[in-house]
Amino acid sequence: MNIFKQLASTRCGFNGGMKSCRATCVSLLHSSSGTSVEVHSQDQEVVIALGSNVGNRVDNFNEALQLMKKSGMHITRHGCLYETEPVYVTDQPLFLNSAVRGITKLGPHELLRVLKKIEKDMGRTDGIRYGPRPIDLDILFYGKFRVNSEILTIPHERIWERPFVIAPLMDVMGSSMESDTVASWHSFSKLSGGLFESWEKLGGESLIGKNGLKRVLPTGNVLWDWSLKTSMMGILNLTPDSFSDGGKFQSVEAAVSQVRLMILEGADIIDIGAQSTRPMASRLSAQEELDRLIPVLDAVLKMPEVEGKLLSVDTFHSEVASEAIGKGAHIVNDVSAGQLDPNMLDVVAGLKVPYVAMHMRGNPSTMQNSENLQYDNVCEQVASELYLRVRDAELSGIPAWRIIIDPGIGFSKNTEHNLDILMGLPNIRTELAGKSLALSHAPMLIGPSRKRFLGDICARPAAAERDPATIAAVTAGVLGGANIVRAHNVKDNLDAVKLCDAMVKRERSQA
Numbered sequence: 001m002n003i004f005k006q007l008a009s010t011r012c013g014f015n016g017g018m019k020s021c022r023a024t025c026v027s028l029l030h031s032s033s034g035t036s037v038e039v040h041s042q043d044q045e046v047v048i049a050l051g052s053n054v055g056n057r058v059d060n061f062n063e064a065l066q067l068m069k070k071s072g073m074h075i076t077r078h079g080c081l082y083e084t085e086p087v088y089v090t091d092q093p094l095f096l097n098s099a100v101r102g103i104t105k106l107g108p109h110e111l112l113r114v115l116k117k118i119e120k121d122m123g124r125t126d127g128i129r130y131g132p133r134p135i136d137l138d139i140l141f142y143g144k145f146r147v148n149s150e151i152l153t154i155p156h157e158r159i160w161e162r163p164f165v166i167a168p169l170m171d172v173m174g175s176s177m178e179s180d181t182v183a184s185w186h187s188f189s190k191l192s193g194g195l196f197e198s199w200e201k202l203g204g205e206s207l208i209g210k211n212g213l214k215r216v217l218p219t220g221n222v223l224w225d226w227s228l229k230t231s232m233m234g235i236l237n238l239t240p241d242s243f244s245d246g247g248k249f250q251s252v253e254a255a256v257s258q259v260r261l262m263i264l265e266g267a268d269i270i271d272i273g274a275q276s277t278r279p280m281a282s283r284l285s286a287q288e289e290l291d292r293l294i295p296v297l298d299a300v301l302k303m304p305e306v307e308g309k310l311l312s313v314d315t316f317h318s319e320v321a322s323e324a325i326g327k328g329a330h331i332v333n334d335v336s337a338g339q340l341d342p343n344m345l346d347v348v349a350g351l352k353v354p355y356v357a358m359h360m361r362g363n364p365s366t367m368q369n370s371e372n373l374q375y376d377n378v379c380e381q382v383a384s385e386l387y388l389r390v391r392d393a394e395l396s397g398i399p400a401w402r403i404i405i406d407p408g409i410g411f412s413k414n415t416e417h418n419l420d421i422l423m424g425l426p427n428i429r430t431e432l433a434g435k436s437l438a439l440s441h442a443p444m445l446i447g448p449s450r451k452r453f454l455g456d457i458c459a460r461p462a463a464a465e466r467d468p469a470t471i472a473a474v475t476a477g478v479l480g481g482a483n484i485v486r487a488h489n490v491k492d493n494l495d496a497v498k499l500c501d502a503m504v505k506r507e508r509s510q511a
Contacts, residue, residue: 043103044143045181046073046111047172049156049165050098051136053086057096058218060122060135062352065100065399067118068137073111077101078394079168080438081401083223085212087162088130096216096223098401099140099168108142112152115139140169144184155188163202163213170199171400171438178435215441217401219310219330219354226443226483230497233269233312233486234262235449238292239276255296256303263305265491269331269484270306272297272324273314277335277364277411286317293324301328312356316340318347325351331404335360335411337389338396349397356445357393359386359408367412378417379424382407383431390439400438404484407444409473410451418453422446422473425480447486448473449493471496479504 048068052060061081069075079099086092104111115137122135140156147154159165173195177183186194193200207213209227216223236258238249249255259270274292275284284292293313300306312331313324318341321332330353337357338345348355359382361372375381390403407421407428421428425444433440448454454469455461467489474485474493478500487493 043105044145045101045179046104046142047099047101047140047169047185048073048115049136049138049140049168050100051095051138051164052134053093053095054123054132054134058223061096061098063122064118064135064137065397067121068100068102068115071114071118072106073102073104075100075102075397076395077172077436078399078401078438079171080215080441081218081223081399082164082167083214083216083225084164086130087164089128092132095164097164097168098399099165099172100399101172108139108145108147108154109149109152111139111142138165140165141185141188144181146188155185160189160198161202163207163211166195166199166202167208167213170195171436171441173437174433174435175437176434217354217404217443229501230478230482231268231484232266232490232494232497233271233445233484234259234265234267234490235486235488236262236270236272236296237276238272238274238296250292252295252299256299259300259303260305262490263309266494267309267490269310269312270300271312271314271333271486272300272329273333274320275315275317277314277316279364279368283363283365286319289315289317289320290323293320294327297324297327297329316344318343322347322351325353330354331356334358335408336363337386338392339363339389345393345396345398348393352402354402354404355393355398356404356406357386357390358406358411358445359389361385361412372412373414373417375417378413378420379427380431382421383428384435386428387432387435387439390436400436400442403439404443404445405432405439406447409446409448410453413453415453415456418448418451422448422476423480425477425482429481443483444481445484445486446474446477446482448477449487449489467492475500 050061050064065075077100082097084095084097086095106114119135119137124133124135138156139154140159142154145154173182189195189198191197208215214225215227216225236249236255238255240250249258262270272293274289300311310331311329312333313321313329314333315321316334316336321344325332332348332353333356334344335358337359340363360367362369366372386405390405393403394400409418409421413421429440449470450463450466454466454473455463458466458469460466460469470487470489471493474487475496478485478497485493485497
């Protein structure tokens, strides 16, 4: 006999100052041999875990996501990407793991059949249990329901013992309770602190970077562990009107020479921009921008020195982004986070490259208008507005594991706002965590280099005289949790970054 039972409302109280929440209409589905109970009446929110350790693991994830979307699942959130050591059967390659959250009309067993077909179509065969596989797709949660049948158990029975499952599962939620469905997921852990307590019992954030669990960002054929050190991004402006070095690197020869110098001085990333985004800058068409950019990019890509380095294109035009990535650039750095070109997010999703989403209000011509400088709490509002931009990016198909966040120092900010951001980077992460733990873990880029607010504070009207102040700003940012520093003067800022990294490493070793 089939049983479809509505359980009474469950109250769950969470530790750490979180308010108690109500998980309503949690349901239990049982089925006897040969029968099943399906739910078709409405959309259900689900969480699916992904794993791969055969072939190109990132490509496997990309293909699986596309097939899930074609099956009718609308993916709304992505976890971070984790490279993990195998468990149970340890003599096999490292895994990639993540999780996605989405909406489906499929019943739980119908969803299982779809996922199993995707696994089979992608080359998974019956083999050693817990052994190598091109793709592994598991249903972690299905709406507010518990499911128990001969072929399916939800919540997945081994969630609670697997850090490589719990970590990305936490990522697709926020630290605040957003819905009854999420509250029910927490109640499944049977701990007063919900999934948060389950994660902490396994070790929580202390596991990341060790014990075979690394957060990584795919760049080309490399998985970048940005936690190992703060990365230095050198600036190459090809514009005649940039505020600091406009006109200096317009020729291909001058640009190549500057790239060679920045790499010699220790740059990890070269950020090439062919359109000025200084306040009141005139806006170029995409074709004008390409005419400046492509000859230099072609020459830089031929330099032997760029081997092992990352090339970023600083643009808000989707056409420029597409052309530059097609030529061989690795990262799209968009000061507008998709606001100045309606095609940008869809294009970047198709390019499958890292995407720097920066906070800015308006555009370079309007960003310093009085209405764009109104904040009650700049860190909270920057985080909230940046979350909305990144949410749009995720819904367009850019996974959270490809996103780099930038609070936009100097863009629609006055001097006090910029100082608050430099001192408040942890607050920005905390605010993001309330809505998305994945985004709160994303690499953070800061770019205070030679900005006007430094000149105003230090009475240095010439941008080239602001390097000492830049070093101080960079130091504050790195100690506050920045992972990437964008600067004109690579050599001196890199020394500051190395010292900050050493201090942070020393502090952690004593914790």
